[in-house]
Amino acid sequence: MGINDRKIVNADRKCPEILHPDRIEAESFRIIEKEIGEMGRTVPARYASVIKRVIHTTADFSYLDSLYFSETVIDQAITALKEGCCVVTDTNMAKAGIHKSSLEKLGGEVLCYMAEEEVARSAKERGITRAQVSMEKSAETGKDYIYVIGNAPTALLRIVELAEAGRLCPRFVVGAPVGFVNVVEAKERLMASSIPCIVPRGRKGGSNVAAAIFNALLYDVAGR
Amino acid sequence: MGINDRKIVNADRKCPEILHPDRIEAESFRIIEKEIGEMGRTVPARYASVIKRVIHTTADFSYLDSLYFSETVIDQAITALKEGCCVVTDTNMAKAGIHKSSLEKLGGEVLCYMAEEEVARSAKERGITRAQVSMEKSAETGKDYIYVIGNAPTALLRIVELAEAGRLCPRFVVGAPVGFVNVVEAKERLMASSIPCIVPRGRKGGSNVAAAIFNALLYDVAGR
Numbered sequence: 001m002g003i004n005d006r007k008i009v010n011a012d013r014k015c016p017e018i019l020h021p022d023r024i025e026a027e028s029f030r031i032i033e034k035e036i037g038e039m040g041r042t043v044p045a046r047y048a049s050v051i052k053r054v055i056h057t058t059a060d061f062s063y064l065d066s067l068y069f070s071e072t073v074i075d076q077a078i079t080a081l082k083e084g085c086c087v088v089t090d091t092n093m094a095k096a097g098i099h100k101s102s103l104e105k106l107g108g109e110v111l112c113y114m115a116e117e118e119v120a121r122s123a124k125e126r127g128i129t130r131a132q133v134s135m136e137k138s139a140e141t142g143k144d145y146i147y148v149i150g151n152a153p154t155a156l157l158r159i160v161e162l163a164e165a166g167r168l169c170p171r172f173v174v175g176a177p178v179g180f181v182n183v184v185e186a187k188e189r190l191m192a193s194s195i196p197c198i199v200p201r202g203r204k205g206g207s208n209v210a211a212a213i214f215n216a217l218l219y220d221v222a223g224r
Numbered sequence: 225m226g227i228n229d230r231k232i233v234n235a236d237r238k239c240p241e242i243l244h245p246d247r248i249e250a251e252s253f254r255i256i257e258k259e260i261g262e263m264g265r266t267v268p269a270r271y272a273s274v275i276k277r278v279i280h281t282t283a284d285f286s287y288l289d290s291l292y293f294s295e296t297v298i299d300q301a302i303t304a305l306k307e308g309c310c311v312v313t314d315t316n317m318a319k320a321g322i323h324k325s326s327l328e329k330l331g332g333e334v335l336c337y338m339a340e341e342e343v344a345r346s347a348k349e350r351g352i353t354r355a356q357v358s359m360e361k362s363a364e365t366g367k368d369y370i371y372v373i374g375n376a377p378t379a380l381l382r383i384v385e386l387a388e389a390g391r392l393c394p395r396f397v398v399g400a401p402v403g404f405v406n407v408v409e410a411k412e413r414l415m416a417s418s419i420p421c422i423v424p425r426g427r428k429g430g431s432n433v434a435a436a437i438f439n440a441l442l443y444d445v446a447g448r
Contacts, residue, residue: 093317127244183283
């Protein structure tokens with residue numbers, strides 16, 4: 001079909017190349033699986049939904065090699081989600097990316113303290129990050145949360161410190177800050193701790209990656 | 225200094241390795257500039273703030289090669305921002321990532337129709353995406369917007385169709401959907417149009433990348 005024929009088709013039917021919305025995601029995952037196969041790679045079944053969803057979110061196949069799962073994290077994540085455990089994030093972007101209606105089906109909700117005035121004031125006074133203050137605030141509630149960290153390495157470090165001091169007990173941590181300063185070190189410290197965690201090793205990550213990791217587990221448990 | 229000495233220092237002073245928050249971003253950009261230099265690369269001054277902020281957001285230097293800027297887009301973006309032009313996004317994650325207080329200084333705000341019930345109902349009835357309906361809704365207001373697209377290729381295609389039909393006139397478009405289905409084609413179609421745009425070519429992009437591109441321009445005009 002030549003370009004001109006195509007134009008006529010376009011004029012007649014709007015966007016003939018567009019799949020029905022329900023089929024777009026399934027087709028994306030089919031392509032991802034096909035390309036992983038073409039690379040001669042396989043993904044462990046236990047981690048497949050997380051790994052493929054991160055690639056779906058980023059179009060970056062380097063996550064095939066960088067995603068770290070602590071030994072029992074999948075079981076612990078499933079248990080926490082089924083119990084309706086709430087989620088603390090370090091960015092409103094990660095909060096926006098988490099599929100709230102699936103989480104609500106299980107009784108959970110997402111908390112993010114980053115934009116609170118009190119958090120900003122305390123961080124400024126103490127010369128620390130709002131993320132650090134936010135993690136302390138979550139510890140003060142005395143509840144056990146799931147942590148989805150997509151931005152601040154300082155949040156990860158504070159979680160580990162607070163956990164090691166017995167001041168909080170994370171059900172599991174998605175440790176996916178991105179960047180160039182303290183990021184690799186913070187992830188290494190989390191992975192060296194006894195906290196159940198999923199971590200894209202190295203510099204890469206971000207709120208979108210953090211939300212994708214969490215949503216993959218959430219969909220496995222609650223559906224969409 | 226051995227590991228044990230380090231532990232003692234750590235016990236005494238919390239997180240001695242953590243920079244003051246105000247310095248973390250500056251240090252990140254210094255590292256990015258240094259590594260670009262080590263790669264024997266330079267970035268055009270006109271595009272430097274956008275390119276470096278995308279790398280800062282993703283830790284992915286492949287954006288050095290993939291970011292496309294239409295000829296007059298920087299001037300048109302600066303003009304639109306200075307005039308307090310409002311922004312339409314295709315995801316609440318991109319909306320969450322845009323630095324609202326800087327935008328408000330200029331008189332702008334961010335609109336996202338994706339979560340509206342009416343949009344969902346119309347999309348379902350018509351078998352199209354909510355992103356397509358959202359772009360139509362923006363056209364119906366009769367106003368000219370900046371578009372920040374971080375997820376849906378169908379949003380980009382509808383923007384181009386509506387613009388070519390004279391039903392909307394984007395001030396500029398950040399065209400950064402991510403993924404495997406229709407994404408490359410939608411970006412190519414936007415770049416082939418006369419709409420001023422910034423596009424990460426290929427499959428990569430995302431709400432975080434879209435927000436980073438927009439925020440870089442925003443900070444250039446309004447500061448933080």
